[in-house]
Amino acid sequence: xxxxxxxxxxxxxxxxxxxxxxxxxxxxxxxxxxxxxxxxxxxxxxxxxxxxxxxxxxxxxxxxxxxxxxxxxxxxxxxxxxxxxxxxxxxxxxxxxxxxxxxxxxxxxxxxxxxxxxxxxxxxxxxxxxxxxxxxxxxxxxxxxxxxxxxxxxxxxxxxxxxxxxxxxxxxxxxxxxxxxxxxxxxxxxxxxxxxxxxxxxxxxxxxxxxxxxxxxxxxxxxxxxxxxxxxxxxxxxxxxxxxxxxxxxxxxxxxxxxxxxxxxxxxxxxxxxxxxxxxxxxxxxxxxxxxxxxxxxxxxxxxxxxxxxxxxxxxxxxxxxxxxxxxxxxxxxxxxxxxxxxxxxxxxxxxxxxxxxxxxxxxxxxxxxxxxxxxxxxxxxxxxxxxxxxxxxxxxxxxxxxxxxxxxxxxxxxxxxxxxxxxxxxxxxxxxxxxxxxxxxxxxxxxxxxxxxxxxxxxxxxxxxxxxxxxxxxxxxxxxxxxxxxxxxxxxxxxxxxxxxxxxxxxxxxxxxxxxxxxxxxxxxxxxxxxxxxxxxxxxxxxxxxxxxxxxxxxxxxxxxxxxxxxxxxxxxxxxxxxxxxxxxxxxxxxxxxxxxxxxxxxxxxxxxxxxxxxxxxxxxxxxxxxxxxxxxxxxxxxxxxxxxxxxxxxxxxxxxxxxxxxxxxxxxxxxxxxxxxxxxxxxxxxxxxxxxxxxxxxxxxxxxxxxxxxxxxxxxxxxxxxxxxxxxxxxxxxxxxxxxxxxxxxxxxxxxxxxxxxxxxxxxxxxxxxxxxxxxxxxxxxxxxxxxxxx
Amino acid sequence: xxxxxxxxxxxxxxxxxxxxxxxxxxxxxxxxxxxxxxxxxxxxxxxxxxxxxxxxxxxxxxxxxxxxxxxxxxxxxxxxxxxxxxxxxxxxxxxxxxxxxxxxxxxxxxxxxxxxxxxxxxxxxxxxxxxxxxxxxxxxxxxxxxxxxxxxxxxxxxxxxxxxxxxx
Numbered sequence: 001x002x003x004x005x006x007x008x009x010x011x012x013x014x015x016x017x018x019x020x021x022x023x024x025x026x027x028x029x030x031x032x033x034x035x036x037x038x039x040x041x042x043x044x045x046x047x048x049x050x051x052x053x054x055x056x057x058x059x060x061x062x063x064x065x066x067x068x069x070x071x072x073x074x075x076x077x078x079x080x081x082x083x084x085x086x087x088x089x090x091x092x093x094x095x096x097x098x099x100x101x102x103x104x105x106x107x108x109x110x111x112x113x114x115x116x117x118x119x120x121x122x123x124x125x126x127x128x129x130x131x132x133x134x135x136x137x138x139x140x141x142x143x144x145x146x147x148x149x150x151x152x153x154x155x156x157x158x159x160x161x162x163x164x165x166x167x168x169x170x171x172x173x174x175x176x177x178x179x180x181x182x183x184x185x186x187x188x189x190x191x192x193x194x195x196x197x198x199x200x201x202x203x204x205x206x207x208x209x210x211x212x213x214x215x216x217x218x219x220x221x222x223x224x225x226x227x228x229x230x231x232x233x234x235x236x237x238x239x240x241x242x243x244x245x246x247x248x249x250x251x252x253x254x255x256x257x258x259x260x261x262x263x264x265x266x267x268x269x270x271x272x273x274x275x276x277x278x279x280x281x282x283x284x285x286x287x288x289x290x291x292x293x294x295x296x297x298x299x300x301x302x303x304x305x306x307x308x309x310x311x312x313x314x315x316x317x318x319x320x321x322x323x324x325x326x327x328x329x330x331x332x333x334x335x336x337x338x339x340x341x342x343x344x345x346x347x348x349x350x351x352x353x354x355x356x357x358x359x360x361x362x363x364x365x366x367x368x369x370x371x372x373x374x375x376x377x378x379x380x381x382x383x384x385x386x387x388x389x390x391x392x393x394x395x396x397x398x399x400x401x402x403x404x405x406x407x408x409x410x411x412x413x414x415x416x417x418x419x420x421x422x423x424x425x426x427x428x429x430x431x432x433x434x435x436x437x438x439x440x441x442x443x444x445x446x447x448x449x450x451x452x453x454x455x456x457x458x459x460x461x462x463x464x465x466x467x468x469x470x471x472x473x474x475x476x477x478x479x480x481x482x483x484x485x486x487x488x489x490x491x492x493x494x495x496x497x498x499x500x501x502x503x504x505x506x507x508x509x510x511x512x513x514x515x516x517x518x519x520x521x522x523x524x525x526x527x528x529x530x531x532x533x534x535x536x537x538x539x540x541x542x543x544x545x546x547x548x549x550x551x552x553x554x555x556x557x558x559x560x561x562x563x564x565x566x567x568x569x570x571x572x573x574x575x576x577x578x579x580x581x582x583x584x585x586x587x588x589x590x591x592x593x594x595x596x597x598x599x600x601x602x603x604x605x606x607x608x609x610x611x612x613x614x615x616x617x618x619x620x621x622x623x624x625x626x627x628x629x630x631x632x633x634x635x636x637x638x639x640x641x642x643x644x645x646x647x648x649x650x651x652x653x654x655x656x657x658x659x660x661x662x663x664x665x666x667x668x669x670x671x672x673x674x675x676x677x678x679x680x681x682x683x684x685x686x687x688x689x690x691x692x693x694x695x696x697x698x699x700x701x702x703x704x705x706x707x708x709x710x711x712x713x714x715x716x717x718x719x720x721x722x723x724x725x726x727x728x729x730x731x732x733x734x735x736x737x738x739x740x741x742x743x744x745x746x747x748x749x750x751x752x753x754x755x756x757x758x759x760x761x762x763x764x765x766x767x768x769x770x771x772x773x774x775x776x777x778x779x780x781x782x783x784x785x786x787x788x789x790x791x792x793x
Numbered sequence: 794x795x796x797x798x799x800x801x802x803x804x805x806x807x808x809x810x811x812x813x814x815x816x817x818x819x820x821x822x823x824x825x826x827x828x829x830x831x832x833x834x835x836x837x838x839x840x841x842x843x844x845x846x847x848x849x850x851x852x853x854x855x856x857x858x859x860x861x862x863x864x865x866x867x868x869x870x871x872x873x874x875x876x877x878x879x880x881x882x883x884x885x886x887x888x889x890x891x892x893x894x895x896x897x898x899x900x901x902x903x904x905x906x907x908x909x910x911x912x913x914x915x916x917x918x919x920x921x922x923x924x925x926x927x928x929x930x931x932x933x934x935x936x937x938x939x940x941x942x943x944x945x946x947x948x949x950x951x952x953x954x955x956x957x958x959x960x961x
Contacts, residue, residue, distance in 0.1 A: 011898070013896055013898055014895075014898065017894070017898075017900040017903070020900050020906055021891045021894050021895055021903065021906050021910060022838065022878065022881075022887070022891065023836065023838015023839070023877070025903055029837075187942070188942050189904075189942060190840070190842050190848065190850055190904035190940065191840070191902070191904045192842075239903065240902060241840075241902050241903070242902045242942050242943060274843040274848075511901040511943050512901065683898040684898065686898065686947075687944055687945075689945075690944060690947040690948065691943045691945040694946065695942065695945070716847065718845070718847055724937045724946070725934075725936035725939070725949070725950055726936075726937050728946045728950065731945065
């Protein structure tokens, strides 16, 4: 793509930032409809119990319009495996279980009614460890899963292999076998889960004001749950206050609001409070990964043998398919002659896991990259060298059948190796971040390092702070992922009589900036300025089909869809313009909202062409539709095939300082080198990089949703440690532009990638700093101190 | 059976400045400021993120200082100057803080943005009054009470630094 770009590649602020920064954006919390009722849900008091329920007192409370239990509804089970009843009857299997719901005239009345519901529980012994659930004598956790071909308490199994494992084992000079334990973390969307359902008993249609990331799958799921026709359900996406994968599934509160609206004939709104959000919204899969990995005497990787047990919780979500993505990383991140992968998603009485930005790959990266450092140590090899030796390369077809037509892995690794202090030249120096302005008049800068060194009181501090550097890589789908029957996206373009463009896209804006980047593409091609382009993307009755926001696919898939639509629009415009300009249709030039003939001697404004089409004898509107389906393949039953249009690669390095007295880790620098294909908007891309990295840092050192016997112990921001502005390391980004031939302007999907290798790189950096490795995340001060103590003992 | 005395809670009259205009309202003494702002004043730009004083999404300015409106009783607004996000911009345009947030790419999903903006505004007012230029660390410290999941805070810190210290 050699043509000069005027819009693409420039730092244009998000076009929807203005409404969001002035308080005008309507989030789910802000929806108010005439006569709207407020819904509330009663959840289980015990994670595993039988129960009887009496709602009569709640029904009598003035202001209560409807109370429902499982006995009052006739619905299909929901979820990816249809193993999740909307309201539970007679028994509960996790602490988030919905057992009754109320619609009332106010929030306060709804909450009071919930308290009036009498429930008698007979507690049962639950299973909170997936390994216990796999034991032969374990009780059955989920009795709703139908036609399972798997053993008891297993929701899903993924098995994959390529190459000759035994042969590769024989070739190996070093084999590392380790167990990695990954925590349960959650999305922490700043807006809690919300839904407003509005059913009309006249039209028999249901309108949902929803924060879903996948409006068309959601419409279909809702129709199945309620036994309705999907076309009678209109999904209007409110402004979404954070997604990150949490809204990839429909959860019971959504059909509950719909049922309450159907029963009352009034709009019903349900908004989670923050504690409910921590308990009843999904989590990232916590899992145990057993990884055996080998390398030959030169450091060439030989094989990976992976066994994973994932805690599914009591019900199954799309998140159960994370192994589909993880296996790609195990089989194909770095050149890999042989791989065997097996994962089980196991039911427990814990809260349910879902999908989360990165989709299993942060977990996979942690295991793989820790093992690589261990192998390098055993072989006496440099940690950078062993990675470069095995890095993926352009033109590689992996054992799993993925085609790396463009690949920036080597360049990404080289970049972070060069930029970070991997050779540890500064390892022995004290913290240089601790400079401060002294209070005396000279305003001289005092370096705490020299102060500490000179002061005998601090003499032991020289050994107190240990620095380390670690690197990690990642590979992720970058051109959609063919999981659903179609991975496509539709676009409708409407050019009006005044030369303004309405871009109707099937894709969704969840804060990531898709509206802006799609408008930029149209602006680039048609030379219509950004302020004359309107993006419509929130209404299933209006917008064409799209599979949803996931798999970092929107810029690639929706972008290609826009470019396809623009091409059709130009064909239409060109025909009329050629007549008006009295020239041939070939080589027309678009410039400054005008169409020019090939030598630029004659021109006509685009809006004039539209009006001539509309009001001239032709009487036609300047409107086009286009549907783009990526050229990727469905994988076969053995999970082999080119599943994505393209693949994204990245390497990150982390520089940390560990306080060996307190165990605290300070992340100083994260260097990010990522193959993004092409930078479409440098401002937006930095936002995605920085946001992803910090979530990755949190995954590495601070975040964990702690559960004990099925109960969440820290369902609030006070005890669930999301990082704050003070925790932000210096994040350095080096984009690598490989210009993928299939991507719009060469771009690849990039938004999940930045959080994937961060925790893995931090773990390697901590091991480098303190000389002992920690095999579970997050790497908390307690774990650091324990590890140091065990090492010295 | 003794006759239960019905507890009658008297509404309280409060007079205060709301986004530059004097307002008088009758309110329940137990009403939280966030509910007063969102439900009774119909100003939805103040966001409910946690309702327990941890996330800062509901920050507003009271006499120029950022306060979590979920931790503040509405009756205490009497005699004070309340500014919500709606009061920052007017028909003439955006407040420089809002402008800086947009230009630096500090707004993603936007749910934290009102609160972030208020915290930055509060710092701007304070440092202007003290005639001081805060360090980057001081700015980060000032934003600690506002959580954001989208941005990783970098662009928000940059936006704050630029508008408070008038750099770039």
